[in-house]
Amino acid sequence: MNIAILSRNRKLYSTRRLMEAAADRGHKVRVLDHLRCFMDITSDKPSLHYRDEEFDSESFDAVIPRIGASVTFYGCSVVRQFEMMGVYGVNESVAISRSRDKLRSLQLLSRKGLGIPATAFAHSPDDVPGLIREVGGAPLVIKLLEGTQGIGVVLAETRKAAESVIEAFMGLHSNILVQEFIEEAKGSDIRCLVVGGKVIAAMQRTAPEGEFRSNLHRGGTAELVRLSAAERATAVAAAKAMGLNVCGVDLLRSSRGPLIMEVNSSPGLEGIEAATGKDVAGMIIGFIESNAKPNRTRTRGKG
Ligand code: ADP
């Protein structure tokens, strides 16, 4: 097959591993910087330009989007163009943009009756007391809707602290959500890597001393973990609700069972491959081998 990886940098671990895994399995692979892709959207035959080249619906059998959070809008428009060309995308543009908005994601998960921490959202500073009450008071967690890597996630230990942080974010016109703090998770979360409706690898991440955010970018450490049947089922259901074929589902172990914290549509492969010793990149390529067919995307760019 001819596979395109949309990635800003071919040296990134995840990009490199996907290139290797595709080449090992006898595929031709190209890394395209999505910010250098451009398109003529008025043409009746959708195509895509890349630097001095032009691609059409025959150029690739599958595309693997690895779109960074800071370029979601443009990256998704490139993925959508591939969909319009009938090229099979591992994750669809609509599903990627959904996953980038924490509030929208939680609304979708909640609609399917999946467990999430008590979460509230408001616009007006007048509603701050109500917002805090909805999630059961302090301590509580405040999150920027479009934050990643733990940046923009704050723990407010008292009601007073919560009020002033929420008011400060509102004053800056930042969109935030307020969430119940799951204390019993003790600074750990579980990352489940879901590929094609199955959890193929899982790790537990633990925050360093004095920190509640377990992100590896914030100094968290990762180890292999055994999932319960409920955790496995929750991760698979979350991926399905989001419409993502490949994703990282993050769960908190709470006293009332697994709660979904977020679903990542471009999960990093370095931490999970190191913690589990599994060939996650190879499994993603294997999924493409069994699923990539022309015009197989559900939305065909109609999202
Ligand atoms: P980001 O997208 O920046 O990674 P997350 O929502 O995943 O944001 O939060 C970052 C980290 O903060 C999580 O990995 C988890 O360790 C911790 N955390 C987030 N929400 C909660 C919560 N409601 N209760 C306890 N810990 C939380």
Ligand code: MG
């Ligand atoms: Mg996270």
